[in-house]
Amino acid sequence: MTDSDPEWRAPVEAPTPVTPVPFGKPWSIWAWGALLSTAGLALAISPDAALHLLKSPVEPTSLPWVRFCGLLLLAYAMGYHVAGWTGQRTYMRASVVLRVLSLVVIGAFVLLDWLPKAWLAVGLADFAGAVWTTLELRWRPKPKTA
Template sequence: MTVSDPDWRAPVDPPTPVTPVPFGKPWSIWAWGGLISSAGLALAVAPRPVLTLLHAPVETASLPWVRFVGLVLLAYAMGYHVAGWTGQRTYMRASVVLRVFSVVVIGAFVLLDWLPKAWLAVGLADFAGAVWTTLELRWRPKPKAA
């Protein structure tokens, strides 16, 4: 059972970033979160033009699933925005592993003819972002323990 405190209030100020950053934000994580948010919103709102751009035609019956994937991408992007806001280095390091692995998976799917070659651009952008995040994590000092 939880004890209620009537005087308790939620903090007004956002949390202090865990990682000191020179310009206030880890830019690679914010940029990737923005890109994923944009892709998710585009897929949720207008999936046909996005899929045409990626040479991935889809049947009309599949469009609700594509829109659902857009919403999942928006939720996934929220993790990047929160990590960028709070400076969560652990999340950032984990994202590097995931983003490097994605270019391998997308490349394999293209080689197996499961995806069109245009999808390699998505994998390469993901890989470039992973490299950028790695460089950013090495450049920024870790927070010092008090």
């Protein structure tokens, strides 16, 4: 165990972004984080209604697990909010890969009849967000280092 430093104090102001975004906030990351937060809240609070939209009814005994997945989705969304707030380009680039792959995986699940076709809308929205983030990362040049 390490000794704590008595001179250390928490910062008073928010930290400077790791990689500043010169043209404002990375809106694609913020939007995707908001969408994930909304979906997570919907699954945690009202899973029947949320899953009805995706034509995915579940048995009442499965609802606690769906609610738990909603909470996990909220935790995942927090990563997007933090990346948007701090300008973490590495996280944003990694999210592009994961979000493109989600369309591939969801498409495969639909082809195998493991998911209803309505889930393709989720994969397509994810893919569109990945394209948007890619364009934003190209549009927002990295800051020059001295």
